[in-house]
Each structure stands twice: as C-alpha cells, then as structure tokens.
Amino acid sequence: MNEPPAPRAAPRPRPDHRVVAEVDLAALRGNVRALRERASGADLMAVVKSDAYGHGMVPCARAARQAGAxxxxxxxxxxxxxxxxxxxxxxxxxxxxxxxxxxxxxxxxxxxxxxxxxxxxxxxxxxxxxxxxxxxxxxxxxxxxxxxxxxxxxxxxxxxxxxxxxxxxxxxxxxxxxxxxxxxxxxxxxxxxxxxxxxxxxxxxxxxxxxxxxxxxxxxxxxxxxxxxxxxxxxxxxxVYGLSPSPEVGTPQDFGLRPVMTLRARLALVKRVPAGHGVSYGHHYTTPGDTTLALVPAGYADGIPRHASGCGPVLVAGKWRTVAGRVAMDQFVVDLGGDTAEAGDEAVLFGPGDGGEPTAEDWARAVGTIAYEIVTRIGVRVPRVHLNADA
Structure with a gap:
C-alpha cells in the first residue's frame, strides 16, 4: 500500500518578513469536507467575505471550491x-x-x-x-x-x-x-x-x-x-477557517476542523534590563527583577488588539509568554525572565495549537472577544503566505 505523502512542513518567516500570516489551504479543504459531511445532503456555501475572514479571499475561495463548496x-x-x-x-x-x-x-x-x-x-x-x-x-x-x-x-x-x-x-x-x-x-x-x-x-x-x-x-x-x-x-x-463559532458549540477538534491561520513574527531585538525597568507606554509593566526583554515587531496597526496589553499570549523561546506592557502601533514586548533568545528567533502569536502555540480562541478569551475578530482584524501590511495551494 502506498504511504500518504508526508505533510509539508510550515516554512518559517523569511528574513524580510517581520510578521507573516501562514494560511494552510490543505486544512481549509479538510474543513470544507468535514462540514459537507455534517450538512445532511444540503449544498454548502463557503463564506469568503472580509477577505475570507482575513485569510485571503481568492486563494481560499479556490480551495473551498476544490473541496466541494x-x-x-x-x-x-x-x-x-x-x-x-x-x-x-x-x-x-x-x-x-x-x-x-x-x-x-x-x-x-x-x-x-x-x-x-x-x-x-x-x-x-x-x-x-x-x-x-x-x-x-x-x-x-x-x-x-x-x-x-x-x-x-x-x-x-x-x-x-x-x-x-x-x-x-x-x-x-x-x-x-x-x-x-x-x-x-x-x-x-x-x-x-x-x-x-x-x-x-x-x-x-x-x-x-x-x-x-x-x-x-x-x-x-x-x-x-x-x-x-x-x-x-x-x-x-x-x-471553514477551522474556528469554532463559540466554546458552547464545541472545539474545532470536536467537529474535525483545523485552524487555518498561523501568525508568526521574528524578534526584532532581545536585551537585558535591570529590575524596576518600565516597559512600553505608560509603564504599566515594570520588570520585577533583572530580566531579558524580547521585542515582537507587530502591533495594533497589524491587527494585534491594543487591549491585549498585559494579557495577550505568545510562544517565544519554547514557552508561552504574556504581552508585557502596552501593545503599541507596530510592536510589543514580552518578558523572557531567565530564558534567552536572539534577534530573528520566531514568536508564534497563534496557530492550530499542536506545536504548543496559543490559538486564536486563546487570544479571544484573553481580550474578551471572539475568534472571528482575532483573525479578521489582521491588517493588510501582514503578508498572507498560502501553503498547500495544490489540491
């Protein structure tokens, strides 16, 4: 029996990508097929408004058609x-x-x-x-x-x-x-x-x-x-984009769905600072001790909620971190504590969650909104990289 092809590894952001939204079209096609199975024989419409909920309308529409929408x-x-x-x-x-x-x-x-x-x-x-x-x-x-x-x-x-x-x-x-x-x-x-x-x-x-x-x-x-x-x-x-309409309905996994978007960034700066150092506008966060700060070059102009200040989750250096201080227009900071990292290392804001990263639903809970808003608000200056375009 032929082995199924190995899943294509998700590429990391290129050196010229400070932040990138990866969109897995294979996952989208799988979601459409799973939804068709639940549709009781009815036809299926894939809604691609608002640039396919921030995922890129034309590539997502093509993938949905390929899967039977x-x-x-x-x-x-x-x-x-x-x-x-x-x-x-x-x-x-x-x-x-x-x-x-x-x-x-x-x-x-x-x-x-x-x-x-x-x-x-x-x-x-x-x-x-x-x-x-x-x-x-x-x-x-x-x-x-x-x-x-x-x-x-x-x-x-x-x-x-x-x-x-x-x-x-x-x-x-x-x-x-x-x-x-x-x-x-x-x-x-x-x-x-x-x-x-x-x-x-x-x-x-x-x-x-x-x-x-x-x-x-x-x-x-x-x-x-x-x-x-x-x-x-x-x-x-x-x-269609692998997100649950609400926690009350169930998780994506409950319905055989997989989140389609992964939002990645590359650290712009890593530096040591002393105890009591203020971080970002208003100094709403000060370092509790000598520590390492990492600068993530994404902010509310990219769709990162400003009200994620002090609560937004992000995976950096193998661990979940929380936004330290205010989210600014183009950047935010995380406190790495005693851990180390280097400029250019990856920060994963959200994704499917199977690599230990937060999900869009985790961001939604942190900032008191819904996952729809988290993905849809990702701004136009964040490039969308569509993976697995071939059916």
Whole structure:
C-alpha cells in the first residue's frame, strides 16, 4: 500500500518578513469536507467575505471550491465582483446592498443578489432591464435577528412584488433565506422561534407562487448542531477557517476542523534590563527583577488588539509568554525572565495549537472577544503566505 505523502512542513518567516500570516489551504479543504459531511445532503456555501475572514479571499475561495463548496458567499458586491474578476464562475451570493449599488454589474456577472425591501427589488429590476438579463434574487426574511431582512408584517408585500417581477421576466426568486441570532448558544429559545418563523415565511412565499431553488438559514453553528435547519443550503463562515463559532458549540477538534491561520513574527531585538525597568507606554509593566526583554515587531496597526496589553499570549523561546506592557502601533514586548533568545528567533502569536502555540480562541478569551475578530482584524501590511495551494 502506498504511504500518504508526508505533510509539508510550515516554512518559517523569511528574513524580510517581520510578521507573516501562514494560511494552510490543505486544512481549509479538510474543513470544507468535514462540514459537507455534517450538512445532511444540503449544498454548502463557503463564506469568503472580509477577505475570507482575513485569510485571503481568492486563494481560499479556490480551495473551498476544490473541496466541494458549490456556493461562495460575500457581503459586499465589490467582493463578489472581485471573485468573478479572479475567474470564479460558480454560484456566488452577495447580500449587503445599499441604494445605488452596482446592481447591473452584478447581474451581468451572473451574481445572485439579495433583497429585503421593495426598493431593492425595484433597483434589481431596473438593472435587469438595462442589461437584458434575468436577475437571480434571494429574498431575506427577518425571523428574529432584527438586523437585515424583511419583517413578517411586510413579507407578504415583498413576495407579491417579487412574484410580479418574475411574471414580467426581470428577475427569478431562486432563494429564500434568513439568519439566526443565537445558534451559537445551543438550546436558546430564539432558535426554535426563528425556525418556526422561517417555515411561516416559506409558506407565505409558496402561497404567492414562488418556487425557490434553495432555502437557507443555517450558519456555521447551525450547520454543526442543528440538522433540522439545513434545508437546501448551509452557509459556513468561520468554521471553514477551522474556528469554532463559540466554546458552547464545541472545539474545532470536536467537529474535525483545523485552524487555518498561523501568525508568526521574528524578534526584532532581545536585551537585558535591570529590575524596576518600565516597559512600553505608560509603564504599566515594570520588570520585577533583572530580566531579558524580547521585542515582537507587530502591533495594533497589524491587527494585534491594543487591549491585549498585559494579557495577550505568545510562544517565544519554547514557552508561552504574556504581552508585557502596552501593545503599541507596530510592536510589543514580552518578558523572557531567565530564558534567552536572539534577534530573528520566531514568536508564534497563534496557530492550530499542536506545536504548543496559543490559538486564536486563546487570544479571544484573553481580550474578551471572539475568534472571528482575532483573525479578521489582521491588517493588510501582514503578508498572507498560502501553503498547500495544490489540491
């Protein structure tokens, strides 16, 4: 029997990389396959908004397609159009629109668009007439999230207007959808209430004569824990990147997922300082004794939370350290105590965790946020190095 190929070792940052975000596309493909197994036969959308949650939209979209994602999801039309410009020709849904948006460009690019109000249907229909094509539309119902989507009282009017536009031939309602508020809190009473509201919205649409291709409400946590919410399509976002939607849902390992991003830096300076030495702005940390300080050349301009000051974890010289003093715009300090290191040595801020490094979830707990924010906020001046691009 042939042995499987050995995993490719993750390269260390090049000498010209002060900090780098490594993105393991093999892990991403594995995550998509694991999510497809949980999707109860529904199609799977990989959500690649916000530059694929900070991981690099185009390479991640390609990897997700390779692993069987039949849809891609974006928030803004600019993101969807960038996918088309990069050569993606599969189904793409874009949902965050404002009046006067590039509807015509989206219709011409064969992008599915979302509408939650009559004004959007009117602009979509105008765009379709202008380019001589039938627009593909997903109507969004507000089933209780209270954010985007059409309120139940206004839903019959919206579906009636959409059906009239279908008869005219300017658009086709190919999707009906909604979004959960608390699916990351298993057992929350709003989950059952939203499912019931979604079923009612589907029934109203059916009575109006709409026959959608896909019905979808499941986000990442619902994909992982609510098979009754899978319908025809699941929309997986943070789980594609190997992160759990919340600790209450479970760990990535519980679902066969692996974190995709590893954030590495190279120490810019290592020096000995005496006891009582102030460290960084405001001297919120002073050295308790003679010690060694290491300078990590990454700061809040790179997406390192300023409120990680005094609490952010980082692996340096084989041990977990904590940010000493304030995180500055471009750098922060760790106290190595009695340990030694040299300029150029590696610091790992977060990764999958199997090398002893912190994870994005560890950072989230330390600073009181969610792992989504930790990866998504990594700044544009941090290069993304995509590993294992070949399927």
């Amino acid at each position: 039949t849809w891609l999801g974006t928030a803004t039309p600019e993101e969807a159009l960038a996918l088309r410009a990069a050569g993606d020709r599969g189904r793409v849904l874009c949902w965050l629109w404002t009046p006067g948006g590039p509807w015509r460009e989206a219709v011409e690019a064969d992008i599915d668009v979302s509408a939650s109000a009559p004004w959007a249907l009117e602009e979509i229909a105008d765009a379709a007439r202008a380019c001589g094509r039938t627009a593909r539309v997903h109507l969004k119902a507000d089933t209780g999230l209270g954010r985007g989507g059409c309120q139940p009282a206004d839903w019959p009017g919206l579906v009636a207007a959409a059906r009239a536009a279908e008869k005219e031939g300017t658009l086709k309602v190919v999707g009906l959808w909604s979004h959960f508020a608390c699916a990351d809190e298993p057992g929350h009473p709003s989950i059952a209430a939203q499912l019931a509201a979604f079923h009612e919205a589907l029934a109203v649409a059916a009575r109006a004569g709409l026959d959608p291709e896909v019905r979808h409400i499941a986000n990442s946590p619902a994909t992982l824990t609510l098979p009754e919410a899978h319908f025809d399509l699941v929309r997986t976002g943070v789980s």
